Amino acid sequence: MSTPKRTYHLSAEEAAEVENLTLRIAKEYTGPEDEQLLRDLPLLATELPVGQRRFLRDFALEDELGYCVVRGHVFDDARIGPTPQHWRGRPTPTPEFAEEILLLLHGSLLGEPFGWKTQQDARLVHDIFPIKGFETEQMGIGSTDTLTLHTEDAFHPWRADYLLLECLRNPDGIATIVSEPDLKLLAPEHLELLHEPNFLIRPDDSHLAKHNVTLGVDAEFSEIDEMKADDNRVAVLYGSRKHPYLRLDPYFMETPKDPAAAAALNAVNELLEASCLDVALEPGDVLIINNHRLAHGRQAFQARYDGTDRWLKRVSITTDLRKSHERRASATARLI
Numbered sequence: 001m002s003t004p005k006r007t008y009h010l011s012a013e014e015a016a017e018v019e020n021l022t023l024r025i026a027k028e029y030t031g032p033e034d035e036q037l038l039r040d041l042p043l044l045a046t047e048l049p050v051g052q053r054r055f056l057r058d059f060a061l062e063d064e065l066g067y068c069v070v071r072g073h074v075f076d077d078a079r080i081g082p083t084p085q086h087w088r089g090r091p092t093p094t095p096e097f098a099e100e101i102l103l104l105l106h107g108s109l110l111g112e113p114f115g116w117k118t119q120q121d122a123r124l125v126h127d128i129f130p131i132k133g134f135e136t137e138q139m140g141i142g143s144t145d146t147l148t149l150h151t152e153d154a155f156h157p158w159r160a161d162y163l164l165l166e167c168l169r170n171p172d173g174i175a176t177i178v179s180e181p182d183l184k185l186l187a188p189e190h191l192e193l194l195h196e197p198n199f200l201i202r203p204d205d206s207h208l209a210k211h212n213v214t215l216g217v218d219a220e221f222s223e224i225d226e227m228k229a230d231d232n233r234v235a236v237l238y239g240s241r242k243h244p245y246l247r248l249d250p251y252f253m254e255t256p257k258d259p260a261a262a263a264a265l266n267a268v269n270e271l272l273e274a275s276c277l278d279v280a281l282e283p284g285d286v287l288i289i290n291n292h293r294l295a296h297g298r299q300a301f302q303a304r305y306d307g308t309d310r311w312l313k314r315v316s317i318t319t320d321l322r323k324s325h326e327r328r329a330s331a332t333a334r335l336i
């Protein structure tokens with residue numbers, strides 16, 4: 001077996017091919033939530049360069065790396081316009097629909113895109129840019145505080161298998177933080193406790209009713225409230241003992257009363273912090289996160305609020321839509 005590859009650089013020809021593809025698709029569908037688009041994505045994705053598709057399949061099947069990057073996509077910065085002030089109240093489709101399609105095409109090679117009824121007004125493709133008034137919040141829309149390391153939606157059993165972030169703009173090179181810990185470095189007694197259901201992970205603030213307006217969507221904020229108060233303890237490590245998967249969001253976790261479990265959580269947190277790397281995304285980069293292996297965050301920064309701010313698009317991907325069947329409105333519905 002070859003060593004897993006971290007980055008795929010598109011050639012200039014490939015980049016032009018992909019740009020034409022996404023611009024063409026953008027004319028054929030109504031927006032990122034167009035049911036027909038979501039059905040057609042895997043068919044459309046066969047038009048992506050073969051090297052790019054093989055790279056993504058290798059990443060998924062090898063299940064070795066916590067993240068990889070597809071670099072070199074091009075788009076017209078003038079067409080997408082200034083970085084918006086808020087993700088609410090934007091037109092459908094947005095001027096950056098082609099870039100949303102690019103993100104969805106990547107996702108469709110890894111699984112099925114889905115969204116949360118309790119997050120960003122139940123939109124499927126999220127925007128990550130700083131929003132006035134939220135500077136110090138532990139959410140993607142914050143800025144002046146470091147976004148602490150987390151598994152995306154760590155609290156939820158149906159959290160994403162892959163999380164995709166696409167960079168539209170990042171003039172100050174503000175880094176996404178990635179941490180891919182070598183869990184073998186942990187003491188055997190800590191590993192043992194981390195594999196047992198000793199830990200409470202609370203829903204993060206992006207799922208609170210006060211940050212969402214969900215007209216016409218039967219959002220389950222009451223369930224989020226219950227999850228904020230319940231005693232549903234989970235394991236931080238799971239899967240194989242040899243190369244375990246990881247699930248945590250220390251900022252939204254309670255310190256276990258059992259001192260041994262607290263020490264184990266502390267040990268994995270310290271290892272995560274010691275394993276951090278900066279990845280400064282460039283416009284046209286797609287960062288693919290294996291949400292079972294990587295913890296991620298973002299460096300603190302000063303927002304500009306002048307239309308030139310850092311701007312990412314985000315989508316969650318599941319390899320198994322069926323596991324959330326009970327909560328989706330129909331077999332093809334994408335919101336849970």
Ligand SMILES: NC(=[NH2+])NCCC[C@H](N)C(=O)O
Nearest residue numbers: 138139140148150204206251
């Ligand atoms: N440690 C944390 N800050 N966890 C919450 C992560 C932010 C959340 N995923 C959002 O969309 O805003």
Ligand SMILES: O=C(O)CCC(=O)C(=O)O
Nearest residue numbers: 128139140175176297298
């Ligand atoms: O802004 C970034 O680089 C990461 C954002 C993030 O992790 C989030 O919004 O959950």
Ligand SMILES: [Fe+2]
Nearest residue numbers: 150151152296
């Ligand atoms: Fe995140």
